[in-house]
Amino acid sequence: MACKKGHRKSVRGGSFFAVRHLSMFTQFELLISFLSEATASAAAESCGVDVKTAQRFYDNCRQIISDHIGYNPITFTEGPEFEVDELQIKKVRTTDNVVIPVQWVMGLLDRSTGKVIFIPVPDRTTPILMSKVNTLILVGSFVFTDELSSYNSVANNFHHHTVNHSADEDERSDLVDGEEINVHINTLEGMNAEVRSRMRHRSRRTRLRLHLILRELMFRHSNRNLFDCFKQHY
Numbered sequence: 001m002a003c004k005k006g007h008r009k010s011v012r013g014g015s016f017f018a019v020r021h022l023s024m025f026t027q028f029e030l031l032i033s034f035l036s037e038a039t040a041s042a043a044a045e046s047c048g049v050d051v052k053t054a055q056r057f058y059d060n061c062r063q064i065i066s067d068h069i070g071y072n073p074i075t076f077t078e079g080p081e082f083e084v085d086e087l088q089i090k091k092v093r094t095t096d097n098v099v100i101p102v103q104w105v106m107g108l109l110d111r112s113t114g115k116v117i118f119i120p121v122p123d124r125t126t127p128i129l130m131s132k133v134n135t136l137i138l139v140g141s142f143v144f145t146d147e148l149s150s151y152n153s154v155a156n157n158f159h160h161h162t163v164n165h166s167a168d169e170d171e172r173s174d175l176v177d178g179e180e181i182n183v184h185i186n187t188l189e190g191m192n193a194e195v196r197s198r199m200r201h202r203s204r205r206t207r208l209r210l211h212l213i214l215r216e217l218m219f220r221h222s223n224r225n226l227f228d229c230f231k232q233h234y
Contacts, residue, residue: 062212
């Protein structure tokens with residue numbers, strides 16, 4: 001339908017750019033910076049905006065990714081080798097400004113596809129961790145963990161191999177039916193380090209931000225096209 005004389009229809013209306021107080025050109029620059037994994041501070045400098053503006057734009061992008069995952073969950077369909085580990089983030093604030101002394105995050109990684117699923121969990125007890133393993137990983141797969149006792153029952157449904165970090169063991173090779181398998185959780189530990197790095201600033205260490213960071217990393221390693229998340233917002 002043609003616009004009435006004297007009225008101009010905004011090209012931003014109903015799009016990803018509708019509620020922004022930045023030019024579309026600047027927003028495209030910020031979006032490209034986000035998709036290419038430039039830091040918010042680097043994006044702010046190159047796009048000529050302040051860091052807080054870039055951070056807010058980035059978090060909005062992460063929220064769109066999170067919503068997309070909500071409608072299209074990431075699942076494991078390949079296997080047969082999975083790494084499982086946990087990490088802790090200290091002093092995380094809730095929306096009520098309550099500080100959680102320690103927030104645990106469980107990670108599960110499919111070696112064959114590189115897909116990773118991160119789940120905030122209340123603790124590292126057997127019922128909590130094993131419920132995720134049994135629900136998300138294909139029965140009969142190879143599961144690699146450290147020697148945390150909560151994983152002792154993994155062997156009930158999976159081929160369980162552990163790496164002994166307390167003995168300074170990072171990796172080893174085991175023979176299974178004449179085939180050599182690499183026993184380690186190094187790939188997932190590298191992703192855990194990335195989560196810690198992104199949450200290193202205490203002033204921005206909130207439960208919501210942790211959720212968004214985890215969803216972003218999950219999507220980036222899901223082999224999906226990042227632009228798919230934003231198409232419906234253009």
